Amino acid sequence: MGRLALTGFGLVSAAGIGVNALRHALIHNEKHLGPLPPEVARGMAVREGGSIPNPDRSKASPHADRAFLACRLAAEEALGHANLDKDERDRTIGFAFGTALGSMELAQETLFGARRGKPDLVTVAPQLVGDRLARDLNLRGPATTFSATCVSSLYALEQAAQDLELARADAMLCGGVDLLSRFMQAGFCLLGALTGVTSSRGESRPFLLGEAACFVVLETLAKAKSRGAIVHGVLNGRALRADALHPTAPDPEGKGMKRAIHACLADAGRKATEIGSVSVTANASPLYQTMYGNVLAEIFENSPIAIESWEPAVGHVLAASGVLGLVHSALGFERDSTRSGDALALTVGFGGQNGATLLGRPESEYPSIPRARSKPTPLPIVGISGIGVASEAPRDLEDLFPGRWNPRRELDRNTALLLDAERQAVTKAGWWTNGSGEPVSGGQVIGVDFASLEPSLRFGRILAEPGESSGNAASPSDFLFALPSSPAALAGVALGLDRYQATVTELGMSGFQALAHGAELLRSGRLKRVVVAALSHVGPEALPVLDELGIVASGEEPFALAVALCLEALDPTDAKSIKLPVLEETEVWRPPSEPRSARFATKEPTLVTSSLLGDLPQCYRSLAAPSLLALTKWIETRLNGPHPTRQTILHLEPRLEAVGAITIMTRW
Amino acid sequence: MVTQAQTLDIKQMLVKHLRLRMNPEEIEDNTSLFGEGLGLDSIDAIELVTVIEKVYGIVLSDEEEAKAVFRSVGTLTEYVVEHGGVS
Numbered sequence: 001m002g003r004l005a006l007t008g009f010g011l012v013s014a015a016g017i018g019v020n021a022l023r024h025a026l027i028h029n030e031k032h033l034g035p036l037p038p039e040v041a042r043g044m045a046v047r048e049g050g051s052i053p054n055p056d057r058s059k060a061s062p063h064a065d066r067a068f069l070a071c072r073l074a075a076e077e078a079l080g081h082a083n084l085d086k087d088e089r090d091r092t093i094g095f096a097f098g099t100a101l102g103s104m105e106l107a108q109e110t111l112f113g114a115r116r117g118k119p120d121l122v123t124v125a126p127q128l129v130g131d132r133l134a135r136d137l138n139l140r141g142p143a144t145t146f147s148a149t150c151v152s153s154l155y156a157l158e159q160a161a162q163d164l165e166l167a168r169a170d171a172m173l174c175g176g177v178d179l180l181s182r183f184m185q186a187g188f189c190l191l192g193a194l195t196g197v198t199s200s201r202g203e204s205r206p207f208l209l210g211e212a213a214c215f216v217v218l219e220t221l222a223k224a225k226s227r228g229a230i231v232h233g234v235l236n237g238r239a240l241r242a243d244a245l246h247p248t249a250p251d252p253e254g255k256g257m258k259r260a261i262h263a264c265l266a267d268a269g270r271k272a273t274e275i276g277s278v279s280v281t282a283n284a285s286p287l288y289q290t291m292y293g294n295v296l297a298e299i300f301e302n303s304p305i306a307i308e309s310w311e312p313a314v315g316h317v318l319a320a321s322g323v324l325g326l327v328h329s330a331l332g333f334e335r336d337s338t339r340s341g342d343a344l345a346l347t348v349g350f351g352g353q354n355g356a357t358l359l360g361r362p363e364s365e366y367p368s369i370p371r372a373r374s375k376p377t378p379l380p381i382v383g384i385s386g387i388g389v390a391s392e393a394p395r396d397l398e399d400l401f402p403g404r405w406n407p408r409r410e411l412d413r414n415t416a417l418l419l420d421a422e423r424q425a426v427t428k429a430g431w432w433t434n435g436s437g438e439p440v441s442g443g444q445v446i447g448v449d450f451a452s453l454e455p456s457l458r459f460g461r462i463l464a465e466p467g468e469s470s471g472n473a474a475s476p477s478d479f480l481f482a483l484p485s486s487p488a489a490l491a492g493v494a495l496g497l498d499r500y501q502a503t504v505t506e507l508g509m510s511g512f513q514a515l516a517h518g519a520e521l522l523r524s525g526r527l528k529r530v531v532v533a534a535l536s537h538v539g540p541e542a543l544p545v546l547d548e549l550g551i552v553a554s555g556e557e558p559f560a561l562a563v564a565l566c567l568e569a570l571d572p573t574d575a576k577s578i579k580l581p582v583l584e585e586t587e588v589w590r591p592p593s594e595p596r597s598a599r600f601a602t603k604e605p606t607l608v609t610s611s612l613l614g615d616l617p618q619c620y621r622s623l624a625a626p627s628l629l630a631l632t633k634w635i636e637t638r639l640n641g642p643h644p645t646r647q648t649i650l651h652l653e654p655r656l657e658a659v660g661a662i663t664i665m666t667r668w
Numbered sequence: 669m670v671t672q673a674q675t676l677d678i679k680q681m682l683v684k685h686l687r688l689r690m691n692p693e694e695i696e697d698n699t700s701l702f703g704e705g706l707g708l709d710s711i712d713a714i715e716l717v718t719v720i721e722k723v724y725g726i727v728l729s730d731e732e733e734a735k736a737v738f739r740s741v742g743t744l745t746e747y748v749v750e751h752g753g754v755s
Contacts, residue, residue, distance in 0.1 A: 190718060246711070249710060249711060408690060409688065410687040410688065474718075475685065475718050476711060476718065
């Protein structure tokens with residue numbers, strides 16, 4: 001695909017409101033880390049961090065929390081910087097967003113704290129702050145939110161690139177947010193993550209968290225130039241890879257990060273010697289310092305390079321890290337016009353996630369689009385080679401992954417369901433054998449709706465207790481299970497899914513969004529195979545809260561389901577040999593956006609998922625896993641028919657007013 | 669001197685809080701917590717420190733001391749009993 005231009009950026013961080021505050025902090029070596037507010041710090045083992053200035057709430061609605069307001073400020077700055085008027089009718093702006101915990105502060109206050117009252121949708125799905133912002137800005141392009149810990153905004157970046165490549169938007173507003181609620185601070189303290197490092201010279205560097213909302217505006221380079229936009233950098237390369245070794249800690253040898261860097265360089269058609277600067281996140285954490293030391297010594301063996309970071313100034317900014325890496329790279333070009341070479345930004349996240357972006361100077365020479373970047377010609381066909389469905393995991397599941405999962409440790413319910421569905425799918429696809437211990441070595445894109453709600457309620461309840469002990473009263477696992485991305489991380493370890501590990505959080509539309517994202521990764525040539533899955537779990541503790549919101553019917557039973565599909569990129573020149581069901585087109589839209597695909601715009605004959613789910617209670621049919629279950633049921637009934645059959649299937653997510661559409665063929 | 673009841677209490681704590689798939693009675697006293705024994709890792713060690721503080725009120729803050737304490741179920745039991753954690 002063509003290169004992407006960075007035409008605007010916006011930021012709210014501990015340095016202040018606006019990118020200029022960070023610019024100033026970096027030039028003057030300022031540090032904006034200090035005591036956290038008492039309501040966050042109470043009972044915590046570490047009570048310092050980087051807090052953003054409190055946004056002005058005076059004109060905001062009661063439910064506009066700090067996360068939303070910070071995002072709004074950063075998003076508006078980015079759009080203004082790009083000189084884009086979002087209301088301009090002949091230009092469509094889309095939205096791609098990442099957050100680990102979103103509006104968790106609002107969620108906790110509404111459920112347990114000072115703002116106790118009737119919960120709203122964002123209370124039970126705090127990552128929906130992204131959807132709320134996209135609606136508030138009235139963006140007419142596609143909107144997607146990912147929750148994958150500290151690399152969340154890099155999955156958003158990948159989505160933004162997909163949407164631009166498919167011409168679903170003329171420009172993409174891409175960003176991330178995370179704030180320091182008690183939830184977040186307690187989680188990192190319980191994991192023992194905030195310990196810092198001491199250099200050989202005796203200098204200590206703390207590893208502290210910082211709040212930030214950061215957005216960039218991306219357009220194709222051609223479009224940016226044609227409208228006369230100022231290009232602050234060119235995204236030459238990007239890559240994400242997972243270690244698939246441990247649920248939280250990185251591989252000390254950094255094999256995943258090395259793969260990410262090599263893939264990023266291949267994407268850009270660059271060599272390591274053409275890198276002029278490197279920025280990193282989390283290198284004040286001992287585990288990551290070791291990892292980076294091993295990685296950078298190898299990658300830059302012949303040309304050592306000093307590493308930079310914004311974290312001494314504003315802290316580790318969690319989900320905003322990935323896009324802040326791009327902003328930092330662009331600011332570096334401003335600060336030093338004499339330094340040549342592209343800017344490499346490395347981002348890490350729980351679950352052994354590794355992300356790399358390579359930003360080039362606007363005026364630099366670009367090699368022709370490298371083979372690694374070029375979209376395959378003809379486009380691969382996306383085949384469905386395996387399906388798995390799990391509503392109860394088998395008792396011996398933990399025994400099936402020797403060398404990858406300690407069989408003595410019990411899996412939590414969410415992970416067990418997802419892992420079992422994925423295990424069934426990869427076995428049927430022939431990618432994996434029970435008990436082999438060999439990694440599947442593919443990508444993973446998961447859609448979740450309410451699965452993390454119950455663990456969040458438990459963890460939040462402990463943190464809300466008065467007194468000084470509440471910060472330490474929970475366990476690390478309580479925090480981990482409350483992260484939407486944890487099932488994917490744990491399942492990725494067990495199966496060795498080390499290519500890609502995204503989690504989409506768009507309520508009931510998450511399954512179709514995950515399918516669209518995964519299929520496009522294959523069509524664009526970025527991956528050869530990917531497991532797409534959806535996990536839906538409404539447990540007994542979550543039921544009353546969801547009942548109050550009208551999401552489940554009163555008296556309904558708990559519900560748990562995971563569905564997984566293996567997608568493979570198939571060679572269309574070998575079409576006669578393709579005997580698998582094929583995914584033709586996928587798209588998701590919501591007001592005010594409309595479908596772009598002619599097929600979906602003309603409303604060719606469709607089925608709706610709920611009509612294929614007659615045995616499920618009505619209130620559960622709109623959830624993520626049932627949406628994929630409907631597809632599998634259709635495939636099952638049509639697969640052995642005498643002729644290939646094509647069908648468009650719609651999924652409706654009423655709470656987001658979103659529509660997803662997928663066209664499947666039983667065989668090519 | 670550690671009693672069987674005290675050792676069983678520690679084993680029950682391990683099974684419950686670390687989500688071990690075994691009955692407490694199946695754990696031998698000299699089972700190592702890491703490696704070939706229970707197969708715990710560094711994150712589990714952090715969790716164990718948190719659990720010991722929560723359940724027994726004992727704060728284990730020295731890394732070297734923790735390594736010795738966590739060598740086996742037996743050494744952990746002795747430590748907890750010595751510090752008044754299990755009656």
